[in-house]
Amino acid sequence: MHASRDLASALEPVVGSVYCSPECHANYVALGFAPSAREVNGVAMPDGPAYFTSRGSLMGQVPGEVVAAAFAVFSPAAVVPSVTFGWTLTDATTICAARRDGAVAQLRRILGEHPEGTTRARQLLSRAIEPLRPEGRPLFAGTLSQSMPDDDLAAVWHMGDMLREFRGDSHTAAWIAAGLDATEIGLLSELYWGLPMRSYSRTRAWTEAEFDAAHERLQHRGLVDATGFTSAGHTVREQIELHTDQQLDTVVAALGDDLAELVTILAPWGAAVRAAHGYPASGPHDLAAAAKKP
Numbered sequence: 001m002h003a004s005r006d007l008a009s010a011l012e013p014v015v016g017s018v019y020c021s022p023e024c025h026a027n028y029v030a031l032g033f034a035p036s037a038r039e040v041n042g043v044a045m046p047d048g049p050a051y052f053t054s055r056g057s058l059m060g061q062v063p064g065e066v067v068a069a070a071f072a073v074f075s076p077a078a079v080v081p082s083v084t085f086g087w088t089l090t091d092a093t094t095i096c097a098a099r100r101d102g103a104v105a106q107l108r109r110i111l112g113e114h115p116e117g118t119t120r121a122r123q124l125l126s127r128a129i130e131p132l133r134p135e136g137r138p139l140f141a142g143t144l145s146q147s148m149p150d151d152d153l154a155a156v157w158h159m160g161d162m163l164r165e166f167r168g169d170s171h172t173a174a175w176i177a178a179g180l181d182a183t184e185i186g187l188l189s190e191l192y193w194g195l196p197m198r199s200y201s202r203t204r205a206w207t208e209a210e211f212d213a214a215h216e217r218l219q220h221r222g223l224v225d226a227t228g229f230t231s232a233g234h235t236v237r238e239q240i241e242l243h244t245d246q247q248l249d250t251v252v253a254a255l256g257d258d259l260a261e262l263v264t265i266l267a268p269w270g271a272a273v274r275a276a277h278g279y280p281a282s283g284p285h286d287l288a289a290a291a292k293k294p
């Protein structure tokens with residue numbers, strides 16, 4: 001597996017825990033949003049409007065159409081009204097601060113004030129983000145507008161968020177370049193992760209009619225059959241992941257042999273976050289890492 005995928009997998013439960021943080025949810029409730037709507041295996045899932053508005057706030061107080069375009073895989077029918085409502089409750093600066101504060105508060109609660117390796121992780125992540133460029137990467141570009149925290153753990157989370165959004169923007173560029181749309185990449189990704197079509201992608205709020213049309217288009221291209229991948233489809237989906245990896249080559253080069261050290265620091269943090277129900281036991285990066293060629 002490409003080294004950048006190792007790093008993404010290690011970062012995901014540490015950084016992505018922002019979306020499952022009770023501290024974040026409480027901060028959003030204080031701003032007028034609904035509380036966490038449900039739990040999955042003990043992990044609190046975010047309220048939709050709070051999720052779209054808080055993450056979208058990285059780009060400033062932009063309209064829902066811009067947030068939908070940047071997030072890419074969600075139906076605008078869900079995103080646009082959620083963000084429109086969100087801006088009636090708060091502003092971008094306030095909710096962005098609530099997002100960061102809640103994310104770091106959860107890490108402190110689970111890992112302690114200064115978990116082992118924090119200072120070194122900050123040094124390595126600073127090297128990793130230094131060569132990254134914002135062209136065509138709206139969410140990553142938004143993270144550049146945020147101040148770097150003085151505190152080591154907060155800085156580690158912030159730089160990890162920067163890397164996470166950079167890879168996400170890069171992945172979007174890769175599947176758009178492959179001639180796919182949001183519903184199509186959703187169906188292909190499920191198969192790539194070993195899931196049935198229309199399972200995970202249902203969380204992106206597309207309709208059955210939209211899934212039907214996407215499935216038909218993928219069949220017409222010879223990428224899927226009635227229930228799963230064709231060999232051509234698996235090749236296309238793996239190429240998207242490889243092209244995403246290639247856009248992270250500057251990170252791999254900047255870290256060199258120290259990338260493995262960073263993964264070694266972060267891996268037990270992620271395990272602790274999962275054990276404390278701060279992130280799902282198995283997320284997309286885990287599924288992708290476990291994916292096998294047919």
